[in-house]
Amino acid sequence: MVTSGALARAKGVxxxxxxxxxxxxxxxxxxxxxGAGVELRLPPSRAAHWNEEWVAPIGGGGGTPLVQALGAADGLLRMQALRLAALQGWLWLMTxxxxxxxxxxxxxxDEIRILDFESSRAPLRRAQQLAQDWRAHYQPVSA
Known part of the structure; x- marks a missing residue:
């Protein structure tokens, strides 16, 4: 996502x-x-006002540990569901x-949104397939 400019678009989204x-x-x-692994950048909390300086250090590239990241996300959603039973767990996957x-x-x-930042000339459409497999909402994000 780094070389295609998709990471910059993802930060804006x-x-x-x-x-x-x-x-x-x-x-x-x-x-x-x-490529650097999976990082909990913001633990569960009430949303605050963020700006470009806060997202600037977010890196990308070098591989996609997707299974590990989704495991971490599911763990957070599980903890929140146990703590706040009425809370609906949403997952936004930007990839x-x-x-x-x-x-x-x-x-x-409970609800999954997959935002697809693929920008290759020969798209693999893996995010789209994942959304179909998961019955998730799929949204391509164009350049």
Missing amino acids: LLGLLEEAYQRREQVALICFG DARTRERPARPAYA
């Missing part, structure tokens, strides 16, 4: 999603993943899906 969550006073968490991993649908995600 992320800021927009966080702003919406802030306005609605929703709970959010952020897990980043890439170019340039991985061969075929993860199972996260069990504790």
Whole structure:
């Protein structure tokens, strides 16, 4: 996602999603993943106002540990479901899906949105297939 400019687009989309969550006073968490591994960047908390300086350090590239990232996300959703039974768990997956991993649908995600940042001339459409397999909402994000 780094070389295609998709990471920069994803950061812009992320800021927009966080702003919406802030306005609605929703709970959010952020897990980043890439060649450096999986990082819990923002533990579950009430959404705050974020800006470009906050997302600038988020990196990408070098591989996609998708299964590991989704496992971490499902773990957070599980903990929140146990703590707040009435809370609906949403998972927003922002990816170019340039991985061969075929993860199972996260069990504790009540609603899943997959934002596809793939921008290859020969698209693999793996994010689209994942959305179909999971019965998730799929949205391509164009350049």
